Amino acid sequence: GESVGLHLPTLSVQEGDNSIINCAYSNSASDYFIWYKQESGKGPQFIIDIRSNMDKRQGQRVTVLLNKTVKHLSLQIAATQPGDSAVYFCAENRSWFSGGYNKLIFGAGTRLAVHP
């Protein structure tokens, strides 16, 4: 597998439990925020995003919460499954800053380990 996860914080959960992965972002003017999942040997895969004018968005088994007061983003995964084991990245998008194109700033990532 890839070594990018060796220095990452790790969240260990039991299969079936809910997982919460946290992320702090830096720029209060970012226009939306994205969560990516990266499995070993693969590129990042889009999970869910949330616009800066929202505070909650739900997808299938996932919920993203945005707290702009403290610049905090979280990803909640319900009923975590072994297939959820991966590295999760948050990213903030600053299209206003870059003149209209998507400028992604990635966090360092969190490894989620799901145990049976």
Next chain:
Amino acid sequence: EAQVTQNPRYLITVTGKKLTVTCSQNMNHEYMSWYRQDPGLGLRQIYYSMNVEVTDKGDVPEGYKVSRKEKRNFPLILESPSPNQTSLYFCASSPTAGGAPDTQYFGPGTRLTVL
């Protein structure tokens, strides 16, 4: 199948030996970019391209070159690789530069080691 492909997937080379990592997408996307991923740092953008013959520097462009002669291809060139370029590289593409985030696709990655 819609995809971004990169070659090679793994490469070990020596300092100073020029190399090219290819990236190709089959989705007719206008926007393509290269990132490097290092432990504890997430992904950082190296270069991006808005369309054919339009490229610009990202956050960490030093030591890299790119070209965009065709819409589908966006090769990353290391003219004189150094050990600090040892990293995991990802190519990404999306329909347009300002498209929705769920329309961006990442390639599988290229693990480069420079000795």
